[in-house]
Amino acid sequence: MQIEQIYTGCLAQGAYYITSNGEAAIIDPLRETQPYLDRIERDGVKLKYIFETHFHADFVSGHLDLSKETGASIVYGPTAKPEFEAIIATDNQLFEIGNIKIKVLHTPGHTLESSTYLLIDENGKNHAIFSGDTLFIGDVGRPDLAQKAASMTQEQLAGLLFHSLRDKIMTLTDDVIVYPAHGAGSACGKNMSKETISTIGNQKSNNYALRANMSEAEFITEVTDGLLPPPAYFGMNVAMNKKGYxxxxxxxxxxxxxxxxxxxxxxxxxxxxxxxxxxxxxxxxxxxxxxxxxxxxxxxxxxxxxxxxxxxxxxxxxxxxxxxxxxxxxxxxxxxxxxxxxxxxxxxxxxxxSEKDIDTINRITAEEFQKQVKIGESKIIDIRKESEYAAEHVSEAYCKPLASINDWIKDINPDEHFFMHCAGGYRSMIASSILQARGFRNFSEIEGGFNAIAKTDIPRTDFVCQSKL
Structure with missing residues (x-):
């Protein structure tokens, strides 16, 4: 038996390639299929199943192309209604891949069709779960994304998730390995660890949502607290994964x-x-x-x-x-x-x-910013996340996260100059390009962002570790 986690940092996404005795399965594949086809050819195995933990919102899965190219069956958990041919498994249904088995555990809550796949090894022992967006390392899936489709509130979905975790996942032995669909950086949860593999026992000890003696009401409150609005493209990705592409x-x-x-x-x-x-x-x-x-x-x-x-x-x-x-x-x-x-x-x-028109951004160094800024008089826009801002920021700076630029851009006075920065320059250049495309040129963007500013004598608030916020 071989298990390979194929992790894509840009999306903080984990796909899984499993082989046993000449057969293979892939869980939650990415859109481009060639890397999987290369592995199958390298190992001389036949792809038998493509397991989908749910209809993904944050990426388009490669299940359709992969199925067409290999003939492998696509498998979803109970209640899924894709608009293409697929096996809709029943709860506890078993699928054989070589000498191992995959058992379907229906774990609704993140979405109604969400399922966790339990791998049973050659000796009949529960070896690992592929938990999709039901259980992350340090977190659980957010229950607000499927509200409209499920005709349920986020609190009702959180209640389902509470029972899925306690009735299906926490009953497994502590040594069972946890392979989630996402890690830190994904918008599918709010408190994910940078680690991408764990165990049931470790998560029982360290995951806030799996605390012993936690009531359902406490779980619902904590899981739904502080959820940021989901990215606008999420619904469209769900539709593509469900209808085809x-x-x-x-x-x-x-x-x-x-x-x-x-x-x-x-x-x-x-x-x-x-x-x-x-x-x-x-x-x-x-x-x-x-x-x-x-x-x-x-x-x-x-x-x-x-x-x-x-x-x-x-x-x-x-x-x-x-x-x-x-x-x-x-x-x-x-x-x-x-x-x-x-x-x-x-x-x-x-x-x-070709001597076509060219535009530029008014980018200044942190040292130039120090010479030009007047704390209390100059307008400073910090476009980092609220947690980054709360940890430490330039005195008197405004917190205007890049993710909500379409909301705050309309409040900008085109006649008032402002300074703008992020952490290192990546996000502030995105914002600068959007601002200039919409006609705003009354700003100076700071090269190197807050990382560079922190090396100057510009007044800042006291640092607070973000993990304690």
Whole structure:
């Protein structure tokens, strides 16, 4: 028996590849299937089942393409109603893969169809669970995402989750391994650990939601407290996972369409496409195509695309670093942004060399910020998360998280100058590009963000460890 966790940091997502005696199963695969096909060929095994823990909201699964390419059956837990052929398992149903078995444990709460898959090894021993978004390391799945589809409140779904955890998962022995679908950084929970593997015993001791003697009412209160609004693209990803989607190869073909400067400009005019520049923020600041939005590929790229662009049907034209076109298309497809028209051939340099108009960002160093700022008089916008701001911030700075820029941008006075920063420059350049695309130029963005500011003498609040907030 072999179990491989295939972890994708950008999405904080874990897929699982399992083999036993010539057969294989994959749990919660990503959109691009080639890595899985390569493993199957390498190991000389036949893919028998593709298990889905639920209809994912934060990424588009590769179940459909993978099933077409291998003939493997797609398996969902009870109550799932996909609009394609799949096995809808019953609670406690067993599936054989070589010499091992996978047992379906229906664990509703995150969604109604959510299921945990229990792996029983060659000796008949409970070895591991693949818990999807039901149980994370240090947290449990948020119960507010499926309210509309379930016709239930988040409190009612939390109640279901309470019983799923205690009746199905916490009854397992302490040595059973826990393999979750996500780790820290995912929006599917609020307090996930950076660890991606644990045990039932460890989670009983360290996961707040699995405390002994915890009442259902206490669980509901704690699990629903402090939930941030889900990213706007979540509902659209659920629909794609449930109804179906275009083949990844088709999406890749469109995205890899190399357009000359003239063709790129014409396509932008004709389609109204969003110009997405995925270069490093330091390069973008020095020059970019007017109206383009910068979300750097070297960062939490896909989640920020989903959070800020929101509509997965939005037509997109790409400006990437040379040689990273396919990577960019792949990562966009993972979160359902399939309407790609093509990319600028030769990247930004080709635009620059054609003597087309170029825009820049007014980026200043932390040292220049120190010379120019007047605490108590200057307006300073900190676009980090509220928890980062609460831990420590520049005195008198406003907390305006990037995730809610579409809400606070309308309150900006275009005649009032302000300074803006994040932690290191990645998020503040995203915000800067959005602001300038919407006509605001009355700001200075701070290179290096709060990390650089903290090395100056600019007054700051006392540091508080974020884990204690």
């Amino acid at each position: 275009d083949s990844f190869q088709e999406v890749l073909k469109h995205g890899m369409n190399a357009l000359s400067v003239t063709e790129f400009e014409s396509a932008a005019d004709e389609t109204g496409a969003l110009l997405l520049d995925t270069r490093k923020n330091s390069d973008f600041a020095k020059g970019f195509i007017p109206q383009s939005i910068n979300i750097g590929i070297d960062g939490d790229f896909a989640p920020w695309v989903g959070a800020l662009i929101a509509n997965v049907k939005q037509p997109i034209l790409l400006i990437t670093e040379l040689g990273r076109e396919e990577e960019t298309v792949t990562r966009l497809s993972r979160v359902g942004f399939d309407n790609l028209i093509g990319h600028l051939k030769g990247g930004f340099e080709s635009w620059k060399n």
